[in-house]
Amino acid sequence: MNKLMIAGGRPLRGTVSISGAKNSAVALIPAAILAETTVTLDNLPAISDVAIYMELLTELGASIEWQGDQMIIHPEGLRSIPLPNGNVKKLRASYYLMGALLGRFGEAVVGLPGGCNFEPRPIDQHIKGFEALGAEVTNEGGAIHLRAKQLRGARIYLDVVSVGATINIMLAAARAKGVTIIENAAKEPEIIDVATLLSSMGARIKGVGTETIRIEGVDSLHGCRHSIIPDRIQAGTYMIAAAATRGDVLVDNVIPKHMEAVTAKLQEMGVIIEELDESIRVIGSPEYAQVDVKALIYPGFATDIQSPMASLLTQAKGTSILTDYVYSNRFKYVPELVRMGARIKLEGRSAIIEGGVPLSGAKVTATDLRAGAALVVAGLTVTSGITEVSGLEYIERGYDNLVENLSMLGAEVWRME
Numbered sequence: 001m002n003k004l005m006i007a008g009g010r011p012l013r014g015t016v017s018i019s020g021a022k023n024s025a026v027a028l029i030p031a032a033i034l035a036e037t038t039v040t041l042d043n044l045p046a047i048s049d050v051a052i053y054m055e056l057l058t059e060l061g062a063s064i065e066w067q068g069d070q071m072i073i074h075p076e077g078l079r080s081i082p083l084p085n086g087n088v089k090k091l092r093a094s095y096y097l098m099g100a101l102l103g104r105f106g107e108a109v110v111g112l113p114g115g116c117n118f119e120p121r122p123i124d125q126h127i128k129g130f131e132a133l134g135a136e137v138t139n140e141g142g143a144i145h146l147r148a149k150q151l152r153g154a155r156i157y158l159d160v161v162s163v164g165a166t167i168n169i170m171l172a173a174a175r176a177k178g179v180t181i182i183e184n185a186a187k188e189p190e191i192i193d194v195a196t197l198l199s200s201m202g203a204r205i206k207g208v209g210t211e212t213i214r215i216e217g218v219d220s221l222h223g224c225r226h227s228i229i230p231d232r233i234q235a236g237t238y239m240i241a242a243a244a245t246r247g248d249v250l251v252d253n254v255i256p257k258h259m260e261a262v263t264a265k266l267q268e269m270g271v272i273i274e275e276l277d278e279s280i281r282v283i284g285s286p287e288y289a290q291v292d293v294k295a296l297i298y299p300g301f302a303t304d305i306q307s308p309m310a311s312l313l314t315q316a317k318g319t320s321i322l323t324d325y326v327y328s329n330r331f332k333y334v335p336e337l338v339r340m341g342a343r344i345k346l347e348g349r350s351a352i353i354e355g356g357v358p359l360s361g362a363k364v365t366a367t368d369l370r371a372g373a374a375l376v377v378a379g380l381t382v383t384s385g386i387t388e389v390s391g392l393e394y395i396e397r398g399y400d401n402l403v404e405n406l407s408m409l410g411a412e413v414w415r416m417e
């Protein structure tokens with residue numbers, strides 16, 4: 001396991017430029033399967049989930065050029081080769097191969113996904129959607145087999161608002177015969193990003209960003225060039241880290257509208273925020289008020305940043321309650337924060353966080369990507385001792401150039417193999 005070493009206690013200062021969004025990138029790359037000609041993606045994050053996706057598309061026969069933040073996907077050699085094991089199990093978003101391969105080839109075999117396994121994460125709504133479009137879906141030894149002679153548009157009501165199911169159904173429906181309506185759809189910015197790419201490829205999609213999405217299937221889709229939206233979760237993490245270290249950071253290349261829930265909560269605590277067109281300046285204060293945080297679907301406070309927020313709340317005055325309404329038990333990081341001296345109790349889907357308790361350096365383990373983000377933010381605030389975060393590979397699933405970015409902001413951090 002790789003480790004991140006942190007000698008904390010230094011206020012973060014300077015500018016950090018945010019890369020493209022992980023949760024867009026890992027949907028846009030498989031979406032390119034639907035095109036018959038070349039797709040170019042710009043502003044791609046340099047994270048391991050993207051590298052794994054590149055390998056997956058290569059296994060399927062695509063030819064890919066990836067240089068800097070640009071990926072060029074030539075889909076001409078693609079076939080629907082069964083992928084029951086291997087790379088599909090290394091990330092959550094491999095489930096998008098189901099919708100993309102089904103849409104393009106009418107068949108797919110894809111192993112159940114991996115990714116952050118902080119709790120069971122079913123994909124029943126994805127399957128319900130594929131079946132409604134006319135696919136036969138079976139689970140054979142942990143791999144999902146999908147087959148359809150002809151996908152047909154349908155009206156699909158999602159029982160739970162799901163980012164993955166909304167995108168997966170859009171992918172398959174883009175090539176179905178007739179009109180598909182997704183009701184109770186998710187509204188996250190990454191869904192709009194995927195719909196923008198599909199529309200540039202020739203798809204007919206309306207209503208993204210609302211709870212009803214209408215997709216009129218087309219016979220073929222073509223290549224295009226698309227620039228990925230900034231990663232609002234990385235941006236939020238740097239905003240929180242700037243506040244937690246009482247620093248002064250310009251978080252650049254962001255869409256401030258996507259950050260509204262984080263901005264509002266930080267302001268409520270007493271953090272000074274200046275919003276510019278494509279950047280947000282975060283200036284820390286000596287004291288923070290306690291706040292309650294409810295992680296919700298977009299435009300609510302994102303569940304993916306509740307864990308670094310918990311680390312910041314250990315610095316507030318008084319007791320804060322952080323509740324996650326998306327996942328019932330996304331708190332594997334709590335015992336690790338407690339190891340660093342935090343006083344946090346878990347009650348159902350809430351963490352009760354006692355503020356004003358100084359943290360100290362310890363050996364802690366990131367059990368998943370955002371648990372890792374929580375420990376990094378906590379480590380940056382520590383004034384006594386070194387924090388040693390094991391499981392850096394989880395963090396690198398979603399944070400582009402983390403060590404370099406933090407070092408540029410003045411943090412003393414280094415990697416240990």
Ligand SMILES: CC(=O)N[C@H]1[C@@H](OP(=O)(O)OP(=O)(O)OC[C@H]2O[C@@H](n3ccc(=O)[nH]c3=O)[C@H](O)[C@@H]2O)O[C@H](CO)[C@@H](O)[C@@H]1O
Pocket residue numbers: 023026092093120121122123124125126160161162163164165186303304326327328
């Ligand atoms: C690759 C990617 O984009 N990952 C994000 C995506 O994950 P993912 O797409 O897996 O998350 P969903 O939006 O689907 O999950 C939301 C909730 O619905 C439940 N559910 C979901 C699907 C389903 O078929 N049945 C079901 O019960 C889940 O267990 C969870 O409690 O959105 C999550 C919620 O914003 C984020 O935390 C992840 O970072």
Ligand SMILES: C=C(OP(=O)(O)O)C(=O)O
Pocket residue numbers: 022091092093114115116117304369370398
């Ligand atoms: C849960 C996350 O990712 P994934 O869905 O890819 O596991 C995340 O990005 O916080």
